[in-house]
Amino acid sequence: MTSPELTPEVSREPGAHLEVAHALDEAPLSRYHFRTVVASGAGFFTDAYDLFVISTVATLAAAQWHLSTTDKSWVTGAAILGAFIGASVFGRIADLLGRKRVFVIVAAVMICGAILSAFSSSFLMLVLARLLLGFGIGGDYPVSAVLMSEYSNRADRGRTVGLVFSMQALGLIVGPLVALALLASGVSHDATWRLLLGIGAIPAAGVLWLRTRMPESPRFEAQARGNAAKAAADLHKYSRGVARVDGLVGAEPVRVETRTQGSSSLTQLLRNRRMLRLLLGTAGSWLLFDYAYYGNTLSLPTILKEVSPTASVSQQLLWSLAIFVACAVPGYVLAFTYMDRIGHRRLQVIGFAIMASAFVVLGLVPALTAHVAPFLAIFGLSYLFIEFGPNSTTFVLPSEVFPLKARTTGHGISAGIGKLGAFIGVFLVPALQSSIGLRGMLIVAACASVAGLAVTYLLPEPARRSLDEVSASVHEAPPRVGPGARAGAASEPLVGSASS
Numbered sequence: 001m002t003s004p005e006l007t008p009e010v011s012r013e014p015g016a017h018l019e020v021a022h023a024l025d026e027a028p029l030s031r032y033h034f035r036t037v038v039a040s041g042a043g044f045f046t047d048a049y050d051l052f053v054i055s056t057v058a059t060l061a062a063a064q065w066h067l068s069t070t071d072k073s074w075v076t077g078a079a080i081l082g083a084f085i086g087a088s089v090f091g092r093i094a095d096l097l098g099r100k101r102v103f104v105i106v107a108a109v110m111i112c113g114a115i116l117s118a119f120s121s122s123f124l125m126l127v128l129a130r131l132l133l134g135f136g137i138g139g140d141y142p143v144s145a146v147l148m149s150e151y152s153n154r155a156d157r158g159r160t161v162g163l164v165f166s167m168q169a170l171g172l173i174v175g176p177l178v179a180l181a182l183l184a185s186g187v188s189h190d191a192t193w194r195l196l197l198g199i200g201a202i203p204a205a206g207v208l209w210l211r212t213r214m215p216e217s218p219r220f221e222a223q224a225r226g227n228a229a230k231a232a233a234d235l236h237k238y239s240r241g242v243a244r245v246d247g248l249v250g251a252e253p254v255r256v257e258t259r260t261q262g263s264s265s266l267t268q269l270l271r272n273r274r275m276l277r278l279l280l281g282t283a284g285s286w287l288l289f290d291y292a293y294y295g296n297t298l299s300l301p302t303i304l305k306e307v308s309p310t311a312s313v314s315q316q317l318l319w320s321l322a323i324f325v326a327c328a329v330p331g332y333v334l335a336f337t338y339m340d341r342i343g344h345r346r347l348q349v350i351g352f353a354i355m356a357s358a359f360v361v362l363g364l365v366p367a368l369t370a371h372v373a374p375f376l377a378i379f380g381l382s383y384l385f386i387e388f389g390p391n392s393t394t395f396v397l398p399s400e401v402f403p404l405k406a407r408t409t410g411h412g413i414s415a416g417i418g419k420l421g422a423f424i425g426v427f428l429v430p431a432l433q434s435s436i437g438l439r440g441m442l443i444v445a446a447c448a449s450v451a452g453l454a455v456t457y458l459l460p461e462p463a464r465r466s467l468d469e470v471s472a473s474v475h476e477a478p479p480r481v482g483p484g485a486r487a488g489a490a491s492e493p494l495v496g497s498a499s500s
Contacts, residue, residue, distance in 0.1 A: 057075065059313065085134075142411035142415055146217075162332075215238050291445075327387075331389075356450050356453070
């Protein structure tokens with residue numbers, strides 16, 4: 001039996017939503033793009049801040065509560081497991097109910113998770129609070145990426161969505177700085193780890209305030225809800241006239257009904273072979289990448305301890321900070337600066353290839369893992385191309401290749417499966433390091449990088465193409481977009497499963 005194809009959309013106001021899409025695609029890079037970057041990206045600051053400080057928190061809490069190695073893995077991995085669930089659940093909800101509603105909810109969930117984590121009175125309570133925090137962080141992935149993608153123009157979409165993700169760089173720097181400051185201040189270890197977790201609620205609160213002031217995604221409002229006039233009015237106001245849809249601004253906001261048979265059925269989406277191919281490319285590469293990235297990052301104190309057994313916690317923090325500042329931050333900057341020029345899929349391939357090469361060299365040359373300086377140099381190189389590569393592109397690509405009514409669903413499934421890879425890495429990397437050694441563990445990470453490179457080729461190249469053109473190129477000929485599309489759009493197919 002062949003997989004079902006989703007029925008093309010037919011609007012009673014043909015082409016109106018295409019005019020909204022065209023206005024967004026051709027709008028110059030403006031202040032409203034950067035306001036959206038801040039509203040979307042602040043959640044990723046929280047994600048990265050939390051990603052770094054949790055390894056320090058686990059070490060301090062383990063000493064206080066006498067936790068086993070498995071218990072510590074649950075402390076570091078609980079939020080990632082929560083993110084696996086949250087990304088999948090909230091991604092689907094955002095396709096059904098709208099991006100903005102979920103955008104606000106996940107920020108509130110992150111605030112609650114951070115506060116409850118800081119006031120945890122037991123190991124079990126801390127793990128449950130971390131699960132809640134991760135649930136919100138996971139939900140933030142699809143809505144932040146897709147909302148930014150849908151607000152972006154076609155020429156700079158990689159840059160703007162990449163900027164959202166690059167907010168992680170600030171979290172990677174602020175996390176160790178706060179940890180070092182608290183450790184040096186003489187504050188008790190119990191108060192230190194609680195403050196580290198509680199501070200994560202501050203940026204989440206700022207996210208909540210920013211997001212309540214944004215309108216719904218104009219593409220979603222126009223196409224999924226069939227209200228192109230309202231979408232045009234919201235866009236005109238939000239962009240302060242930069243993105244204008246002539247003929248629709250000032251029109252009566254009358255809802256335009258659309259017909260998309262089966263587009264709201266998750267089962268039908270997952271039975272569609274083209275959707276499955278895209279999911280294999282986005283979710284598969286994300287899972288393989290996150291296994292290596294999160295496994296190595298969250299185990300970095302243990303890795304550095306093996307390279308230099310006499311190093312103190314503060315020394316390990318300083319070395320980690322040096323890697324982030326010298327390698328990770330430039331990688332983020334290079335990614336959002338050159339991604340659209342190089343190509344999103346191509347950059348992911350390049351990043352995976354250099355990651356694999358760096359891990360193989362570290363795994364095969366014993367001297368490199370016996371001395372701090374050469375290890376940090378090669379490991380830092382891998383970090384540079386992690387950020388200037390798959391850490392950015394695995395976030396960007398799923399926001400582009402899926403159709404509008406499955407876009408947050410596809411991104412959410414991809415992000416969720418990616419976090420599942422991270423969760424596996426949190427438990428498997430320390431086990432591999434104990435059983436086959438640091439160098440053996442790095443060879444396994446190299447194999448995961450090669451596999452990630454291979455599945456990337458299942459995806460189309462979306463750089464500098466409209467969202468309509470990208471998704472339609474995987475399925476059918478792209479629809480007409482732009483001024484004048486309304487008159488002739490009725491005779492051209494709008495692919496419900498492939499077109500935004």
